[in-house]
Amino acid sequence: MTSLSESHHGPPRVFVTFSNTDRRYEPLDSLVARYEVDGLGDEMPRAVEHSVLWYTEGKGEEDLGVLFFERVTDTERLPPAVPGESFGCTLPASPLSYEGVIVKIRWCVRVRFFFSGGRDFVSEHEFTVGTVPPARMPHAVPL
């Protein structure tokens, strides 16, 4: 997901390349994500946050776990000095990605830019951990 509060120009575009090009990882694998951003226009970020996290998605309350987080404020590591950055971590043994019916577990890398005007811009890029097959409904028929 990429999200942006009010902007006078189009939203920035964030392109992420994963160390595993198919975005499939196993527990305890090393993950490296490299991103590049363009379309920032005249307004440059004053900070950017990198994170690797999982979250639940479904009908109920959401849960979230952050495995890796760093906040970059050094201007030499921010656009326009650099078009992007790399970051990564070693994935844990669990939770594994899961495509359930009531609840799903998703992993993603998140890049969040903070602009001087108070705006922020969030970009999420998903990957999978493990190979848990999707849940099947016992009688998957249309209503």
Added chain:
Amino acid sequence: MTGSRSEPPRLPRNPFTTRMTAPGRLPPLDAAGSPVDLGRVLDALQPGVSMIEGPHGHGKTTLLRAVCAEADSRHRPFDFLAIRSISSALTTVTRVLFAGQHAVVAVDGWEELPAGFPILIRILARWKSVVVVATAHAPAGVPVVARCVATPAILAAIVGRLPDHHGLISQHDLDEVFVRHAGNLREALYDLYDRFERRAAAGVAHPRPIA
């Protein structure tokens, strides 16, 4: 917020997840399905306690969160407090007591306050001239700033604002879930979540797309 997402290929993503539909993710809508004029709601709030009233799942919390966001956009300090326990009730009292000028204290779940707390908060809000806006299912003896209603037009507008459902949900579904859940939009969206899951798993595109 607007945006896009990149993800590995898999079954169509269910647009009716809590992540997409929880209060605060969508703007509050009026009976016709148009966005509520939040500035007008905020301007209507007077010092003391005001109420956002409506049945379960009719958008009270959504409106309350949006009022907070509107206050924030006008650089007015705000507090959003969900009443779940005696602890959150005590926190509410503290926040009202120490709220600054022009502050907005939003209380989600007025009826969950323990006995004695509603009158205490009302007295404090009047004494300190603090704007307190709360949600409740029924009149609570304070001015009502908004009555939340649910209509089929609101449900259709909500679905229209969610990510693509790939033709798996029809207008007939919307009509049916609205009636089945007596206008409770939260339950109606949960129902649509289930319908989407079943059809996505079965690989069936619904033959009757939303008009």
